[in-house]
Amino acid sequence: MTDLFKDVPVIKYEGPRSKNPFSFKQYNPDELIGGKTMKEHLRFAMAYWHTMTATGTDPFGVGTAIRPYEYTTNPLKLAEIRVKAAFEFMEKLGIEYFCFHDCDIAPQGANLAEFRKNLDKIVPMIKEKMKETDIKCLWGTANVFGHPRYVHGASTSPNFDALAFAGAQVKKALEITKELGGANYVFWGGREGYETLLNTNMGLELDNMGRFLNAAADYAEEIEFRPTFLIEPKPKEPTKHQYDFDAATAMGFLRKYGLDKRNFKLNIEANHATLAGHTFQHELATSRINGMLGSIDANQGDPNLGWDTDQFPTDVYNTTLCMYEVLKNGGLHSGGLNFDAKVRRGSFTPEDLFLAHIAGMDAFAKGLRVAYRLLEDRVLEDFVDKRYASFTTGIGAEYVEGKIGLAELEAYALEKGEVTNVSGRQELLETIVNDYIYEN
Amino acid sequence: MTDLFKDVPVIKYEGPRSKNPFSFKQYNPDELIGGKTMKEHLRFAMAYWHTMTATGTDPFGVGTAIRPYEYTTNPLKLAEIRVKAAFEFMEKLGIEYFCFHDCDIAPQGANLAEFRKNLDKIVPMIKEKMKETDIKCLWGTANVFGHPRYVHGASTSPNFDALAFAGAQVKKALEITKELGGANYVFWGGREGYETLLNTNMGLELDNMGRFLNAAADYAEEIEFRPTFLIEPKPKEPTKHQYDFDAATAMGFLRKYGLDKRNFKLNIEANHATLAGHTFQHELATSRINGMLGSIDANQGDPNLGWDTDQFPTDVYNTTLCMYEVLKNGGLHSGGLNFDAKVRRGSFTPEDLFLAHIAGMDAFAKGLRVAYRLLEDRVLEDFVDKRYASFTTGIGAEYVEGKIGLAELEAYALEKGEVTNVSGRQELLETIVNDYIYEN
């Protein structure tokens, strides 16, 4: 292992009473929870962009991040250092997966050809590190939103040239992700939306996006790359309106363009859920019941702020209910929990990168424990089953089988008389979740 | 005509310089705009619930409405008076359509049987008034959200009995709407959602809702009633989460349950759009490009308030962009502009009902004029066509035809070099819309 983070030790589990900030209090990677280790359940991934390349800028200020190991400004050298830093970082934390955009790992150069050349230099280096460390690629993607050429969109640009450029980038990113053994390939449509309908042909743009994703799936087939494709919904920001608004919208889109049959699933991000007016659990559950829960971007937003704050996930309610959905989903399958989270601008030291990941990993480990026990004890499950019991027998069951029409419903209602309901007991259920958090 | 609103005259068009509050300044019903009269374009409808039965309560206060003509508290007598008031009101304003819930027009009585009896008394009375006045029914619906039996939902209740009761109400409402010649039948799922996922089987609830709507369509066929069915999206309120969140979500739902093939379309409400984080135009355009724009609930919300304020629509930007979408839709077809709007609690006199409708009708008449001129002059259309011109010839056109894959895009991009974009000119387009508002 390199020694770029020289003041930070390998992070170990020391249990809940440890006062050592550089230790896990909850995350005990090899502990068995229901026959699987914690690390198998959680499949944590590092986000290359936030952890390796972000600098702490915001719309009102320049970068604040202090990264002593970045001793050069030569872009390619810097990319190489970051590869070393990334793998040392993951090893020290015991993170076994990473996620990346093309431009995170290699400089874009002056033109497309240079960018490709730079990628071809860095990818083998990453591959070697992967072999050394047994760290794997969770997913790859192409950044087709940051460059000025994508100012009006990539696959939804009104300018065919921009779309073509995006196609070239996605082609290369598919190739790289295959090369790195990525299990998934992600599409986040950062500029696939509009600023104003006054200048927008929304119908054509959506059709073009559908064509583009089909072309990507075609190409993957061609090169015998078979990842799970993941659409990542977000309602807005940077655009005023982003087409993949939320899980329901994205699934409707996938169905309309036949992509639901081409192994497209969803990558659900907590902060994107809340920006869309949903809870994180809502988006997870919506995806799950449609067989579409592919992977998770683990972070949290601030309910008082209207933009994507991408904070490290420390709210145990969110991590508990997330893991509850994951367990009901039979696990994350080829997906994982990717920390698409950035340290606050005021947390600018390399140590903060570790402390923030520890915070997130501990919060998810705790959430896993609590969720597992809730499910094992069937605390909520039994309540819900009983609540819907009228649909499991008699005319209720027949209704579920599709045998009952309005006339039968009317006849039944007229005879039955007024309805008697049972309390939903929301407050009781909330306090039970609290009890499980305190006691597990 | 009765004389219940005795201080209010028949409202006439007096032109923009009139200072008479009881006149139209913009709405000139028989004026031709592009070969159709204004009233044919706008198809205004009165919402029976807000205008006839609402009292001005809010969560912190009791009703304030003063309706001198409501001299009795006998529910059936009151219902009869309101029929008279409704038709006098519509005649005086020249409104040619109305919309209703079952319980708006007749008292619910002590049980389902009584409710049906009451409906059977009132419906013929309405039918006669319709004949007298030539006023038509735009749409009917059943209120399956207000009664305690629907506390946990109607078609998505965990209690089959509640679902059955809803079925009985919808069956009757379909029959009545047919009887009254309604062109559309609406479903607004006020309680079709959840308060907390802790006690909810979302998958079963959505499936049950799908079955319910199919059963309704089956029954309509059975009685040879062929309305356009309309789903009315709303993201929340009264429930924490409502299943028909927005247009995209509702269309996804309709497709999943095969209802898109059974003449289901959308009824878009301005205030519901903004509660979902969209503009009104976004929801209209989303529906339009999918062939799903069925009808419109014309109102407006308050961007600083987080609930459904259902204000009368007076913002000319909203009415202009709404009519712009309507004109691009080839008109409203069987739909209309229903004033699902309530006078403010402080606007409690009968005169306010008229003044508020005049405000809304004038705002939409102005919007129609402006939108029509914008389209006729092709101000935005030409800009947009030019902006997307690269998709009409050469490789761009081939892309639209589905002939171009990632490899071709890459080859093109590598040869082409850096992309040149053209400004989106948002500020210019916004000022042009202003110019058209001031000058039309």
Next chain:
Amino acid sequence: MTDLFKDVPVIKYEGPRSKNPFSFKQYNPDELIGGKTMKEHLRFAMAYWHTMTATGTDPFGVGTAIRPYEYTTNPLKLAEIRVKAAFEFMEKLGIEYFCFHDCDIAPQGANLAEFRKNLDKIVPMIKEKMKETDIKCLWGTANVFGHPRYVHGASTSPNFDALAFAGAQVKKALEITKELGGANYVFWGGREGYETLLNTNMGLELDNMGRFLNAAADYAEEIEFRPTFLIEPKPKEPTKHQYDFDAATAMGFLRKYGLDKRNFKLNIEANHATLAGHTFQHELATSRINGMLGSIDANQGDPNLGWDTDQFPTDVYNTTLCMYEVLKNGGLHSGGLNFDAKVRRGSFTPEDLFLAHIAGMDAFAKGLRVAYRLLEDRVLEDFVDKRYASFTTGIGAEYVEGKIGLAELEAYALEKGEVTNVSGRQELLETIVNDYIYEN
């Protein structure tokens, strides 16, 4: 004790592992925390309106609450039953305080004189119950927002007659609250705001409100009643804009009208804080550092909903940070934790009232434990002290003493050279709070 809630036992502390829903898992009233019992720290109060008189209506549906003990519809009889129910309820839960509006405890009758007569019948009955049970009045208030006469405001009505009526109600409410030994008197300005500035003289309205509160303080002096007066900030709802928007606004108002010198403080409500775009802790801390934290309305809102949901407080982060501020405030003094919270509309049984209060009381008991330990261990305190240490010595200390001007700052900066900052460690601090929640 009466036996109106006959299926519910006296609620006892059974510890965290109890599975009995009708027991406290965290709230152990007589347990000592830092030399004071839990009940002395927490001073829980029942809100008469939500718990005794609310019915579960919402803007889209009628009441759902089932209260078998309310066997009559005679308003005065009903008021008497509710007195019995209230005290039985509080005794069973061990709640030692209650809060009320005038119209919660007695029917308003046909006019002001009748209302006063009804109050004069009920108040002695309450007084006797108080003697019997040793339960005390935390605060009283007058409801001057629900009646149509207050449609445009009470002390800020454009109609002097409405203001006069409010004056009469407040006078009587002050007398009753004195009679019941109330420690505080609350003003929540539900209609003290505006719907539209187009018809509003905001300057006159604010001045009138200032005069009104001074008149109330004058009258209290006159009758030798010396409560803490409490303004309860809320930004909106029912009005579009409410004048007591938040803590900072209310304090500015109090200062402008000289009320800060007449023992006016603030009653901070969690859900009002979030509607104003603040955290609960922000509003508490803002009040505390200005010596203005008077009392607390303990509830929580839903971050995805834009109205006052008044949910029972179960989020342990909120209760922990609330109690952290309370402890730093040296306790609640004459104030308390009033459950201004309503059971969900779907939680309609009498048992739900108990379960919801248990949920809230346990969440606050846990919050108290955690906050106390955080403070005792000086976990955050030491971090903060060190962070601001530059203001305790040298030129920093002189600055705090007001001795340093811009010229000295410039001289210092020019000599000092570039600034070195220290990380804010937000993620570490958040995970420490988690650790304390899990371990206390």
Next chain:
Amino acid sequence: MTDLFKDVPVIKYEGPRSKNPFSFKQYNPDELIGGKTMKEHLRFAMAYWHTMTATGTDPFGVGTAIRPYEYTTNPLKLAEIRVKAAFEFMEKLGIEYFCFHDCDIAPQGANLAEFRKNLDKIVPMIKEKMKETDIKCLWGTANVFGHPRYVHGASTSPNFDALAFAGAQVKKALEITKELGGANYVFWGGREGYETLLNTNMGLELDNMGRFLNAAADYAEEIEFRPTFLIEPKPKEPTKHQYDFDAATAMGFLRKYGLDKRNFKLNIEANHATLAGHTFQHELATSRINGMLGSIDANQGDPNLGWDTDQFPTDVYNTTLCMYEVLKNGGLHSGGLNFDAKVRRGSFTPEDLFLAHIAGMDAFAKGLRVAYRLLEDRVLEDFVDKRYASFTTGIGAEYVEGKIGLAELEAYALEKGEVTNVSGRQELLETIVNDYIYEN
């Protein structure tokens, strides 16, 4: 005049029917409105940062702006070019004022001393241009939020060194603004707030901010500079919570620290108002009735987006109601309408800078016309006067004089009987505003 914007002519008024995008349709600078020219009423200012130095970056993408005249990357040369561009730009548009931060006009260099040297080179150049063109400085300010040294705040930093550096910058900025004859000096506290209360001593920070502003006022006196000082409220962004949340909060702060007596007023920005949950008009009116309306940052936000979009103001409702408040304020006095607005990232050409300003200037010119006519015709004024008439005679007038206590109110109410209110007529007033917009 230079010729950096060589394709853009001097912009002239051509009237509402002109189709020339490079002309004013509404803004006729020398037209008299009520005895003052339009330009005297509107006092438009260019914001140096958005128009001269911004590049079109956003959190997800790099700059897009194309500025052909910026032929160099030498910072000081660039600053000189921008001076020329700024004055040519203002001359071509007939904008007579500009606003600036210290770092907009000169490069910051490697340290404070260099920054000062750079400023001393550029300021004389600006001064000369001002003489040439008769363009004036509306206000100056120091940017104490963008640099990493201000990561935790400037005057509210936990680090005294950062505060000292800010003091040095403000001292110099006061000197420069004096040198340029600035009528006002602005404080926007971009980092004066907090990210989390867990690491924050809010009381000390606010006291330090109070001391800092007093020190600034002291220094201005010392150098005989007597501007109006302007606090610019904003609720959040970049910080989670900004101390100058809104007008009411800022006024409370000014009063607490005695700054209200030192010629501090408010600079109200439209988009900051809406981020705080207020309308633009609310913040203007709140400032006005407290004698605190100093100047205006003219822009608009997007009601569906939760961040500061700083769009050019094109909504005629906002400009009308803004100018309504300005006229009631007796004009802007030493303040102006500063276009703190940026072209959309997709409007990246130099022409867009002109088109966007034309859009904003025309929208405000129209707003001025409409507001002036509304006031001259006393349309709203008469309605409001009548609405509050009960406070101008009899006991109502006595109340306003402070002569009436609760006992008198009670006596009056008991005798008077139930209150009769008058409708607030919101819908009528809204449609009247529409009529005035269409007809003026």
